[in-house]
Amino acid sequence: MNIIDIITKKKNSLELSQEELEFAINGFVDGVVKDYQMSSLLMAITINGMSDEETINLTNIMLNSGEIIDLSMINNVVVDKHSTGGVGDKTTLVLAPLVASCGVAIAKMSGRGLGHTGGTIDKLEAIKNFQVNIDNDAFIKQVNEINLAVVSQKGNLVPADKLVYALRDVTGTTSSIPLIASSIMSKKLASGADKIVLDVKVGNGALLDNIEDAKKLATLMVKIGKQNNKETICVLTNMDEPLGRAIGNGLEVIESIKFLKGEAPEDLYTLTTSLAAIMVSIGKNQDIKTSLREVVENLENGKAYQKFLDMVKYQGGDINEIAVSSKVHSIRSSKTGFINKIDSLKIGNLVKQLGGGRVNKDDVIDLGVGFVLNKKVGDYVVENEELIKVYYGKGDITVNDILNCFEIDVVAVDKPPLIYEIIR
Amino acid sequence: MNIIDIITKKKNSLELSQEELEFAINGFVDGVVKDYQMSSLLMAITINGMSDEETINLTNIMLNSGEIIDLSMINNVVVDKHSTGGVGDKTTLVLAPLVASCGVAIAKMSGRGLGHTGGTIDKLEAIKNFQVNIDNDAFIKQVNEINLAVVSQKGNLVPADKLVYALRDVTGTTSSIPLIASSIMSKKLASGADKIVLDVKVGNGALLDNIEDAKKLATLMVKIGKQNNKETICVLTNMDEPLGRAIGNGLEVIESIKFLKGEAPEDLYTLTTSLAAIMVSIGKNQDIKTSLREVVENLENGKAYQKFLDMVKYQGGDINEIAVSSKVHSIRSSKTGFINKIDSLKIGNLVKQLGGGRVNKDDVIDLGVGFVLNKKVGDYVVENEELIKVYYGKGDITVNDILNCFEIDVVAVDKPPLIYEIIR
Numbered sequence: 089m090n091i092i093d094i095i096t097k098k099k100n101s102l103e104l105s106q107e108e109l110e111f112a113i114n115g116f117v118d119g120v121v122k123d124y125q126m127s128s129l130l131m132a133i134t135i136n137g138m139s140d141e142e143t144i145n146l147t148n149i150m151l152n153s154g155e156i157i158d159l160s161m162i163n164n165v166v167v168d169k170h171s172t173g174g175v176g177d178k179t180t181l182v183l184a185p186l187v188a189s190c191g192v193a194i195a196k197m198s199g200r201g202l203g204h205t206g207g208t209i210d211k212l213e214a215i216k217n218f219q220v221n222i223d224n225d226a227f228i229k230q231v232n233e234i235n236l237a238v239v240s241q242k243g244n245l246v247p248a249d250k251l252v253y254a255l256r257d258v259t260g261t262t263s264s265i266p267l268i269a270s271s272i273m274s275k276k277l278a279s280g281a282d283k284i285v286l287d288v289k290v291g292n293g294a295l296l297d298n299i300e301d302a303k304k305l306a307t308l309m310v311k312i313g314k315q316n317n318k319e320t321i322c323v324l325t326n327m328d329e330p331l332g333r334a335i336g337n338g339l340e341v342i343e344s345i346k347f348l349k350g351e352a353p354e355d356l357y358t359l360t361t362s363l364a365a366i367m368v369s370i371g372k373n374q375d376i377k378t379s380l381r382e383v384v385e386n387l388e389n390g391k392a393y394q395k396f397l398d399m400v401k402y403q404g405g406d407i408n409e410i411a412v413s414s415k416v417h418s419i420r421s422s423k424t425g426f427i428n429k430i431d432s433l434k435i436g437n438l439v440k441q442l443g444g445g446r447v448n449k450d451d452v453i454d455l456g457v458g459f460v461l462n463k464k465v466g467d468y469v470v471e472n473e474e475l476i477k478v479y480y481g482k483g484d485i486t487v488n489d490i491l492n493c494f495e496i497d498v499v500a501v502d503k504p505p506l507i508y509e510i511i512r
Numbered sequence: 513m514n515i516i517d518i519i520t521k522k523k524n525s526l527e528l529s530q531e532e533l534e535f536a537i538n539g540f541v542d543g544v545v546k547d548y549q550m551s552s553l554l555m556a557i558t559i560n561g562m563s564d565e566e567t568i569n570l571t572n573i574m575l576n577s578g579e580i581i582d583l584s585m586i587n588n589v590v591v592d593k594h595s596t597g598g599v600g601d602k603t604t605l606v607l608a609p610l611v612a613s614c615g616v617a618i619a620k621m622s623g624r625g626l627g628h629t630g631g632t633i634d635k636l637e638a639i640k641n642f643q644v645n646i647d648n649d650a651f652i653k654q655v656n657e658i659n660l661a662v663v664s665q666k667g668n669l670v671p672a673d674k675l676v677y678a679l680r681d682v683t684g685t686t687s688s689i690p691l692i693a694s695s696i697m698s699k700k701l702a703s704g705a706d707k708i709v710l711d712v713k714v715g716n717g718a719l720l721d722n723i724e725d726a727k728k729l730a731t732l733m734v735k736i737g738k739q740n741n742k743e744t745i746c747v748l749t750n751m752d753e754p755l756g757r758a759i760g761n762g763l764e765v766i767e768s769i770k771f772l773k774g775e776a777p778e779d780l781y782t783l784t785t786s787l788a789a790i791m792v793s794i795g796k797n798q799d800i801k802t803s804l805r806e807v808v809e810n811l812e813n814g815k816a817y818q819k820f821l822d823m824v825k826y827q828g829g830d831i832n833e834i835a836v837s838s839k840v841h842s843i844r845s846s847k848t849g850f851i852n853k854i855d856s857l858k859i860g861n862l863v864k865q866l867g868g869g870r871v872n873k874d875d876v877i878d879l880g881v882g883f884v885l886n887k888k889v890g891d892y893v894v895e896n897e898e899l900i901k902v903y904y905g906k907g908d909i910t911v912n913d914i915l916n917c918f919e920i921d922v923v924a925v926d927k928p929p930l931i932y933e934i935i936r
Contacts, residue, residue, distance in 0.1 A: 095684030099558060127548040128683035131555035135523060259552035260519030 336458015760882010
């Protein structure tokens with residue numbers, strides 16, 4: 089077997105066998121297959137695609153390239169949730185305690201943000217002293233005691249994916265659905281949960297910008313999960329505007345706490361309760377209606393918020409000190425009309441420019457900066473009315489940079505639904 | 513401009529502008545564009561293709577990456593001939609003196625063999641003391657005096673192609689027609705001839721194995737030549753069996769000398785006189801019939817052979833000492849029937865195994881080894897009759913290796929024409 093024949097096969101749109109995929113991926117990890125050969129193969133895959141069987145094989149080869157977390161010591165059923173990455177997406181901060189309060193175990197490992205989307209771990213670190221690195225025994229113990237822990241990724245999970253992903257990022261091969269599916273699913277399978285709920289974002293600022301591709305990705309991931317005996321459900325959700333009103337690490341924590349105390353933006357409420365109901369339903373093997381009722385109850389009776397406080401306490405955080413910049417500037421509309429679009433991608437990049445996101449993996453970020461939207465898509469704004477608040481630090485952006493994120497017109501557009509489809 | 517956007521454009525089947533191709537190629541030569549990025553782009557080009565305009569631009573960018581040979585000091589019109597590489601292809605050895613004897617200047621730079629095909633420079637070096645490296649002044653002087661010189665490639669011609677070609681070779685991207693066209697034509701244009709005749713081989717053992725692809729390649733190269741004001745003619749020829757009877761450096765020189773003295777295998781005669789007539793015709797701006805008459809005359813009256821002797825003398829060679837192994841073994845047929853196929857690729861690789869070809873660029877080769885075919889495709893052979901003679905050295909091959917190159921059956925197949933088409 090040699091890598092040039094394998095590349096040539098895929099160039100000619102033929103299917104690769106498990107052995108050929110193993111040769112390519114393991115060879116790349118070992119350094120026998122060179123990066124210039126892997127990138128050629130990745131481009132051939134990106135253009136010519138892969139069959140479901142190839143994608144399932146690729147996922148398992150990646151999965152087996154590193155450690156697989158063992159969560160068998162956790163008493164309850166563990167359900168994991170993953171989002172393909174959105175702007176202002178603080179869902180995990182609310183969802184995790186909410187689901188845990190309903191009796192489903194959340195033993196979650198999250199990542200840091202890179203590029204225009206934030207990461208849950210950065211957000212949690214906006215809570216003073218919150219510990220994201222805790223050892224495995226303490227992690228298991230915490231989940232068994234309070235059903236909930238959210239920590240930083242630990243262990244050498246899926247090293248093959250790390251290498252392949254870094255190469256895809258610089259070779260124009262990020263948009264391939266089979267490559268995205270195998271990357272996400274190998275990481276989720278390595279994280280050890282019993283069941284998986286995936287929030288697949290669609291639209292401007294998301295990984296995929298059209299519903300057809302997102303559907304294909306979702307269907308493929310559900311299939312990979314089933315093949316590995318892990319029930320997997322995908323929820324396709326709109327990402328044409330930032331989720332909720334806050335964008336930026338500390339600001340999103342504050343919005344999440346308000347939510348848990350009863351004050352939630354409509355879109356964030358809809359998404360979080362829907363995802364929570366699905367997670368509770370599969371975690372407890374009960375119907376979705378009963379599950380949704382429990383979810384709403386636990387939001388209203390304060391149990392979800394209490395669970396959040398328990399987690400902060402267990403992980404050493406001080407709930408009274410959350411990083412938020414004191415330098416605030418109000419940006420006012422230069423027009424009167426309906427807000428027809430708020431560009432998530434641009435907003436995400438502006439947070440990065442403010443210092444709240446990373447350009448490089450090792451950048452230290454400013455947890456206190458960001459935006460709070462006063463208006464959402466569909467709202468009416470009059471000239472000189474506040475559109476958005478900027479919480480700034482050292483980073484430099486202009487008023488026009490911000491105004492350019494908004495499209496305002498005298499005629500309102502139809503707002504797309506927040507949840508497009510559930511694929512199971 | 514950035515390379516990821518350029519790769520992504522080609523991934524999406526869009527046309528690249530001249531500036532984008534310059535950014536990619538010059539960036540690669542300068543090391544700014546990494547090899548793993550270039551290979552990803554090359555795969556996208558291989559799968560999605562390039563427009564003629566893109567290919568013309570790419571050729572010129574490659575051409576301008578290095579020196580361009582100046583042959584303006586040569587009095588006669590200089591016509592160059594290039595073959596895309598065949599097995600047993602000693603055409604240049606006969607063609608160059610033949611055309612020169614008709615009054616057209618041949619100032620040819622040739623290469624060494626790599627892989628399963630031989631190179632003209634290696635063949636000439638089978639003549640004892642033949643000098644392939646001569647300085648530029650002596651080269652021009654020789655051509656002005658005798659109309660003929662064949663030397664080793666000199667100067668830093670098309671460094672971009674050298675780098676790109678080396679990468680294509682190890683990344684499964686050799687089969688792209690636009691990439692082949694720009695590679696061949698950038699080198700030919702850099703060699704400085706006024707007019708170009710290209711022998712595009714088709715079949716087993718050739719770069720392309722089907723006539724449609726070869727036609728596309730030929731049409732594209734003719735167009736690139738015209739765009740650069742160099743008349744270019746392509747002759748599509750069959751390469752399903754080795755050309756002539758001898759395969760191996762010294763053996764091919766001997767066959768060429770016999771040819772020039774009047775004893776030629778039919779296929780080699782047809783090909784060489786056809787190519788020669790085209791070259792004389794465009795070199796002297798006269799009709800093809802008159803040109804063919806001159807070519808045949810100069811073969812018969814000995815002027816072509818005298819021209820060969822002149823070149824050998826000018827370049828210091830001893831015509832009486834040609835490297836040929838004295839260890840000869842006759843291989844006899846195990847069957848009776850018609851020869852339906854002689855596998856060029858296998859034969860070429862066996863010469864390499866005998867020590868007559870290179871695996872790596874710096875290998876020292878045995879100029880005396882090779883094969884002489886006693887039978888060609890279409891011939892009838894009886895069991896135990898001689899099929900082929902092996903001139904061997906240190907390399908090890910088996911009788912079966914050789915017999916496996918022949919397909920013999922009781923029913924004869926139709927022999928394809930040697931010359932498929934002339935594209936101008």
